[in-house]
Amino acid sequence: MNRPTIDWHARAAEVRPDGRCFIDGQRRDAASGETTVKRSPVDGRLLGAVARGQAADVDAAVRSARAAFDDRRWARQPPAARKKVLLRFAELVLAAREELALLETLDMGKPIAHALTVDVPATARCIAWYAEALDKRYDEIAPTAETGLALITREPVGVVGAIVPWNYPMIMAAWKIAPALAMGNSLVLKPSEKSPFTALRLAELALQAGLPAGVFNVVPGHGAEAGEALALHMDVDAIGFTGSTRTGRRMLEYAGRSNLKRVFNELGGKSAFLVFPDCADLARAAATAAGSMYFNQGESCNAPSRVLVHEAIADQFAALLAAQAPRYAPGDPLAPGTAMGAIVDEQQLRTVLGYIQAGQEQGARLLAGGRQVRLDSGGYYVEPTLFDGVHSSMRIAQEEIFGPVQAVLRFRDEAEAVRLANDTPYGLQASVWSDHLSRAHRVARALRAGTVHVNQYDEDDITVPFGGFKQSGNGRDKSMHAFDKYTELKTTWVRI
Numbered sequence: 001m002n003r004p005t006i007d008w009h010a011r012a013a014e015v016r017p018d019g020r021c022f023i024d025g026q027r028r029d030a031a032s033g034e035t036t037v038k039r040s041p042v043d044g045r046l047l048g049a050v051a052r053g054q055a056a057d058v059d060a061a062v063r064s065a066r067a068a069f070d071d072r073r074w075a076r077q078p079p080a081a082r083k084k085v086l087l088r089f090a091e092l093v094l095a096a097r098e099e100l101a102l103l104e105t106l107d108m109g110k111p112i113a114h115a116l117t118v119d120v121p122a123t124a125r126c127i128a129w130y131a132e133a134l135d136k137r138y139d140e141i142a143p144t145a146e147t148g149l150a151l152i153t154r155e156p157v158g159v160v161g162a163i164v165p166w167n168y169p170m171i172m173a174a175w176k177i178a179p180a181l182a183m184g185n186s187l188v189l190k191p192s193e194k195s196p197f198t199a200l201r202l203a204e205l206a207l208q209a210g211l212p213a214g215v216f217n218v219v220p221g222h223g224a225e226a227g228e229a230l231a232l233h234m235d236v237d238a239i240g241f242t243g244s245t246r247t248g249r250r251m252l253e254y255a256g257r258s259n260l261k262r263v264f265n266e267l268g269g270k271s272a273f274l275v276f277p278d279c280a281d282l283a284r285a286a287a288t289a290a291g292s293m294y295f296n297q298g299e300s301c302n303a304p305s306r307v308l309v310h311e312a313i314a315d316q317f318a319a320l321l322a323a324q325a326p327r328y329a330p331g332d333p334l335a336p337g338t339a340m341g342a343i344v345d346e347q348q349l350r351t352v353l354g355y356i357q358a359g360q361e362q363g364a365r366l367l368a369g370g371r372q373v374r375l376d377s378g379g380y381y382v383e384p385t386l387f388d389g390v391h392s393s394m395r396i397a398q399e400e401i402f403g404p405v406q407a408v409l410r411f412r413d414e415a416e417a418v419r420l421a422n423d424t425p426y427g428l429q430a431s432v433w434s435d436h437l438s439r440a441h442r443v444a445r446a447l448r449a450g451t452v453h454v455n456q457y458d459e460d461d462i463t464v465p466f467g468g469f470k471q472s473g474n475g476r477d478k479s480m481h482a483f484d485k486y487t488e489l490k491t492t493w494v495r496i
């Protein structure tokens with residue numbers, strides 16, 4: 001039986017999100033009473049007022065998290081009990097699937113179909129996976145002399161500050177929240193000022209699932225206010241940050257200026273997609289490069305924004321890419337069939353259009369797109385855009401655009417391909433397309449990136465670590481490795 005089609009516009013008209021802080025299990029206004037008006041990038045509609053959290057609110061949230069940590073109301077619960085609460089939390093996320101998906105779409109502009117099929121399920125899966133993992137992790141005993149016993153155990157780090165971006169608001173939050181809570185920490189989450197609503201709902205759902213009040217707090221606000229106050233706070237033990245490399249650098253400075261808190265940075269990218277002449281299926285390679293680029297309006301840290309193609313097949317491949325671009329023409333994010341939605345706000349729209357102009361001014365050749373799209377309903381939209389003839393020194397090849405703009409660069413041989421791929425400050429992801437087994441492995445090994453795909457892209461799973469080399473960061477989200485960020489190693493020597 002087919003499910004009735006949902007009228008997302010009618011539902012959207014009813015949405016009245018609560019933008020107040022969530023501290024100690026309760027909603028409250030910012031201490032200053034100040035709010036920021038949040039409009040939707042979909043069509044400019046008013047979504048609501050969001051508390052403008054500042055140092056006093058962050059301090060209240062950190063105190064609440066500290067009290068919850070110190071009295072061990074969460075950490076002391078047996079693993080089976082914590083697991084039960086987190087599994088319930090994941091169930092509640094899935095039960096609120098339509099509400100959360102709609103909120104995500106209205107807040108940051110992605111197509112509702114993607115929010116429903118990617119963002120909500122991935123958020124729930126992440127929480128459930130860490131719930132399942134928490135009682136399957138054992139500690140160690142070191143191989144010491146018989147007279148001594150050295151236990152190497154992991155303890156929660158304490159109060160974790162999580163600061164996340166706007167491009168996947170729920171998933172990015174879940175990648176921090178789930179492993180941190182699983183290990184018994186308390187948390188203060190600062191969502192992006194551009195997309196604060198789903199993070200606030202997640203905290204309510206966690207409370208409803210049985211997480212004790214005070215363990216998970218959310219303070220919305222601006223980066224330079226709430227974000228800075230959290231990163232500078234003397235009673236925060238670790239910062240799990242996802243965002244731009246520029247802000248990541250600040251996180252390290254804040255830690256140096258305050259209590260040397262641990263900083264785990266997940267930062268920007270300029271990922272390379274390398275296509276060799278021995279790639280047997282160029283059509284699939286082009287479809288994958290375009291699909292991964294334009295998904296989420298190109299607002300993905302791992303978007304394959306640089307396509308590196310061997311000169312012998314470059315014209316053919318660029319034509320295949322250009323033919324793909326129109327399939328991602330932007331449209332109404334609330335319409336179920338839309339492939340690409342709205343850019344998050346006017347500022348980001350201006351940034352993306354500025355890069356398109358820079359590409360043209362620096363001599364790159366526009367093969368597809370390049371213009372703003374004006375829908376009758378308003379909002380911020382850009383055509384899927386493809387440049388050919390790009391040189392590695394151009395701004396569109398070096399800087400993270402964070403919009404639907406892809407650049408084609410040409411190479412002569414394998415050594416040049418590797419050199420170009422590694423020729424940015426970033427090292428998040430890469431992809432190698434070749435049916436020559438040795439070449440694929442050789443190139444994958446030479447690429448300075450946290451994840452390398454071979455003959456695929458965007459294959460993603462909670463079981464594998466996600467993070468970058470170089471200026472793409474130093475931490476790893478997802479997988480068992482994320483536990484490293486939210487635990488301290490302790491050695492206990494016992495004389496026997």
Ligand code: NAD
Nearest residue numbers: 164165166191192223227228243244247266267268269301
């Ligand atoms: P951003 O750095 O501007 O902001 C990220 C977060 O930091 C926001 O919550 C913001 O309010 C806060 N912030 C900003 N300035 C701050 C300051 N001075 N002090 C404290 N907090 C501050 O990044 P963005 O525009 O929200 O997100 C896009 C970036 O995130 C891109 O560079 C993208 O590549 C990166 N990203 C990385 C990953 C990853 O896993 N590596 C995933 C998603 C996004």
